[in-house]
Amino acid sequence: MREIVVPGEAVADRPVRMHNTCICNDKTYATIVGLFDKEHNEIIPLEGGWLPHIEDVVVGIVKSSRNSVYEVDLSYFKRSILIASKFERHPLKVGDIIEASIKDIEDRKTIILYRERALHGGTMIEVKASKVPRIIGKNSTMVNQISELTGASITVGRNGIIWMRGGDVGLATEAILKIEDEAHVAGLTERIRVMLKNRTKNGE
Amino acid sequence: MASLANKPDLIVNGKRVDGRDFDELRPIKIEAGVLKNADGSAYLEWGNNKILAGVYGPKEVFPRHMADPSKAIIKCRYTMAPFSSLADHGRTGPNRRSIEISKVTKEVFENVVILSEFPNSEIDIFIEVLQGDGGTRAAGITAASVALANAGIYMKDLVYAVSAGRIEDKIVLDFNMIEDNYSEADMPIAVAPRNNDILLLQMDGGLSKEQLKEAVGMVLEAGKKISVLQKAALNDNYKKATEQYGQKQ
Amino acid sequence: MESIDIIKSNYIRELLMDGVREDSRGLNDFRSIKVAPGVIEHAEGSAQVDLGSTRVLAGVKLIMGEPMSDTPDQGTMSMAAELLPLASADYETGPPSPDSIELARVVDRGIRAGNCIDLADLLVAEGKAWSVYADLYILNYDGNLFDAGELAVMSALMNTKVPKYEDDKVIREERIKDIKLNNIVTSATFAKIGDKILLDMNRNEGNAADARLTVATDGSVVRAMQKGLNGGITVKEIDDMVDTAMAKHVELKSIMEKATKRSL
Numbered sequence A: 001m002r003e004i005v006v007p008g009e010a011v012a013d014r015p016v017r018m019h020n021t022c023i024c025n026d027k028t029y030a031t032i033v034g035l036f037d038k039e040h041n042e043i044i045p046l047e048g049g050w051l052p053h054i055e056d057v058v059v060g061i062v063k064s065s066r067n068s069v070y071e072v073d074l075s076y077f078k079r080s081i082l083i084a085s086k087f088e089r090h091p092l093k094v095g096d097i098i099e100a101s102i103k104d105i106e107d108r109k110t111i112i113l114y115r116e117r118a119l120h121g122g123t124m125i126e127v128k129a130s131k132v133p134r135i136i137g138k139n140s141t142m143v144n145q146i147s148e149l150t151g152a153s154i155t156v157g158r159n160g161i162i163w164m165r166g167g168d169v170g171l172a173t174e175a176i177l178k179i180e181d182e183a184h185v186a187g188l189t190e191r192i193r194v195m196l197k198n199r200t201k202n203g204e
Numbered sequence B: 001m002a003s004l005a006n007k008p009d010l011i012v013n014g015k016r017v018d019g020r021d022f023d024e025l026r027p028i029k030i031e032a033g034v035l036k037n038a039d040g041s042a043y044l045e046w047g048n049n050k051i052l053a054g055v056y057g058p059k060e061v062f063p064r065h066m067a068d069p070s071k072a073i074i075k076c077r078y079t080m081a082p083f084s085s086l087a088d089h090g091r092t093g094p095n096r097r098s099i100e101i102s103k104v105t106k107e108v109f110e111n112v113v114i115l116s117e118f119p120n121s122e123i124d125i126f127i128e129v130l131q132g133d134g135g136t137r138a139a140g141i142t143a144a145s146v147a148l149a150n151a152g153i154y155m156k157d158l159v160y161a162v163s164a165g166r167i168e169d170k171i172v173l174d175f176n177m178i179e180d181n182y183s184e185a186d187m188p189i190a191v192a193p194r195n196n197d198i199l200l201l202q203m204d205g206g207l208s209k210e211q212l213k214e215a216v217g218m219v220l221e222a223g224k225k226i227s228v229l230q231k232a233a234l235n236d237n238y239k240k241a242t243e244q245y246g247q248k249q
Numbered sequence C: 001m002e003s004i005d006i007i008k009s010n011y012i013r014e015l016l017m018d019g020v021r022e023d024s025r026g027l028n029d030f031r032s033i034k035v036a037p038g039v040i041e042h043a044e045g046s047a048q049v050d051l052g053s054t055r056v057l058a059g060v061k062l063i064m065g066e067p068m069s070d071t072p073d074q075g076t077m078s079m080a081a082e083l084l085p086l087a088s089a090d091y092e093t094g095p096p097s098p099d100s101i102e103l104a105r106v107v108d109r110g111i112r113a114g115n116c117i118d119l120a121d122l123l124v125a126e127g128k129a130w131s132v133y134a135d136l137y138i139l140n141y142d143g144n145l146f147d148a149g150e151l152a153v154m155s156a157l158m159n160t161k162v163p164k165y166e167d168d169k170v171i172r173e174e175r176i177k178d179i180k181l182n183n184i185v186t187s188a189t190f191a192k193i194g195d196k197i198l199l200d201m202n203r204n205e206g207n208a209a210d211a212r213l214t215v216a217t218d219g220s221v222v223r224a225m226q227k228g229l230n231g232g233i234t235v236k237e238i239d240d241m242v243d244t245a246m247a248k249h250v251e252l253k254s255i256m257e258k259a260t261k262r263s264l
Helices: A131-135 A136-150 A171-179 A188-203 B094-110 B136-150 B175-182 B209-245 C004-016 C099-113 C145-158 C204-209 C235-259
Strands: A002-005 A010-012 A021-024 A025-031 A034-037 A042-045 A057-066 A071-072 A079-082 A096-107 A110-119 A123-126 A153-156 A159-167 B027-033 B040-046 B049-059 B073-080 B121-133 B160-167 B170-173 B185-191 B199-201 C033-037 C045-051 C054-065 C078-084 C123-125 C128-140 C161-166 C169-178 C188-194 C196-199 C211-217 C222-228
Touching: A002 C204, A010 C204, A021 C222, A025 A136, A025 C235, A034 C235, A057 A110, A057 A159, A057 C004, A071 C161, A079 A096, A079 C123, A096 A171, A110 C033, A123 C004, A131 A153, A131 B073, A131 B121, A131 B136, A131 C188, A131 C235, A136 A188, A159 A171, A159 B027, A188 B121, B027 B209, B040 B136, B049 B136, B073 B094, B073 B136, B094 B121, B094 B136, B094 B185, B094 B199, B094 C033, B094 C099, B136 B185, B136 B209, B160 B175, B185 B209, C004 C188, C004 C204, C033 C235, C045 C123, C045 C145, C054 C145, C078 C099, C099 C145, C099 C188, C099 C211, C099 C222, C128 C145, C145 C169, C145 C211, C145 C235, C188 C204, C188 C235, C196 C222, C211 C235
Parallel strands: A079 A110, B073 B121, C078 C128
Antiparallel strands: A002 A034, A010 A025, A021 A025, A034 A042, A057 A071, A057 A096, A071 A079, A096 A110, A123 A159, A153 A159, B027 B040, B040 B049, B049 B121, B160 B170, B160 B185, B185 B199, C033 C045, C045 C054, C054 C128, C123 C128, C161 C169, C188 C196, C188 C211, C211 C222
């Protein structure tokens, strides 16, 4: 059973090391609004921005370029740097959308990217970064089914930026925003599948 | 302040002007996540007070040289709408009173927000009093707490605030505007409920040591009720969807 | 504009080539409109308006004052708008921005030019008249503040009651009558993007817009207009927009009348 906890709520009457908690007077307290899973001693955040980690896949926009070093905008707050490889064949332009992974974070401030891939055309939406795991789903089941049923190619960045192109982007957007709203509810993958099936059937 | 010449009777037959007992809160209603653009928000009705709190962040620090590589900085703005008061038409934007309230409110949240989680960033707290009827700073802090939690900002605790004071020789909780204007002492207090740390304390008027103790005790007792409402507001934000879909699979 | 806004703008333009909008609305459709009058009891009149995700709140206060020297036989009205920093990450604290001043002046112009408030009726005695203060608070920004603002201020006026005035004293607790109104004005704001014209732009459409036109009308005549942004519009386009604004007036007026339970 998972229950919703809020900051300051005790989750254990002894010190337990887990994410999204603090230990005070030998007790463990939640520091964020989240779902507390007693069995696994884990708090899954329901709200919140993105704290970058190494190997996170992100989507961003090239903001400036100089000598194959690019500054990439990952949202209105986080900026990052991409150092292109020597063998780069197609240099990026300012305004290009890219998908990339985080290689390193220097001084808790500068995010270094690698394994970049340019994404052409399409559009982007922003969602709460805390909902991204639900949008991707276990083993990418959620995002794969949205892509399959709407025909849109979708790339989800951990930073909360989602890029989409082709197919029914409007319907895909609707499905993603629905997941963002209901991320804490069980059985979401199935419900989204039913919704998309119904909608695509009606459209025909 | 109001002149003492036309001071109304604030206590009649052991009850207050609005019929409350001395230690009785006004009705409080809190709703979380009411604004779409803000990262976190809350709407609070506390008696006739109507307050909207919005939080943006963590975001880039502006101006940039104020950024702290070890922690986040907090900015806070408390203002009253020009139409918020029953009497006159107020002036738009901050004045000396609201600048002071903004400052002490900021200091409250610097205590509970885990600033080290968000280096080089800024968290903005906006408190808009849409309708005011006494105790707006306490109500604003209570609302902002919920808005911060709703934004997913790491916090050690969920702060509440409420005022207590003295009317004649009685210690009284949660003044409305009339009581605020004519009371003998007023003392807004903000508390981190987990260990009852006092994070904001302002007072004017006169209180004896015993009266002070009684007032603080009253605040801590009332705080338990406010905390329950704050948690419920955050929970309700998700409950709707859970009820709608949670059981069927 | 942030780079993500530019990508969204390009997408809006692409879609519009096929006549499609981001939220699949028709080109001349308003988003859903909700009017909640009387939400601020302390104000003599108030209304909160939701236009899609745009949310604005108007409050009206009546203050006893003096008529202006050039119009000694009537009361006054003034308007201000505040783009609250909690309404959008783009808004900042500080003195009124040019955007907020333009917004207040455009909304004011429609209502003033339409003689909506009977200013002569605000005179209570020689040298004594009510001053009407309408304040527009932007709570959440998703484009088209002009129409949301006009709806909110108009609805707040339709909700406004005049306090009792007796022996040189205003008795706020007693409100004796509805404020006298002569007319109801609504506005319709259009964005021109490429060669397409669309009504009621959301934030992304506003960012993509080349030109903007607000048409305020009482249904029989145009009461005020304001063009914005640097793109051009043709005479034919203005003609079409005025037609649409007039047609939409009926719909908007009826929404306000139903919500405020007051009609003219």
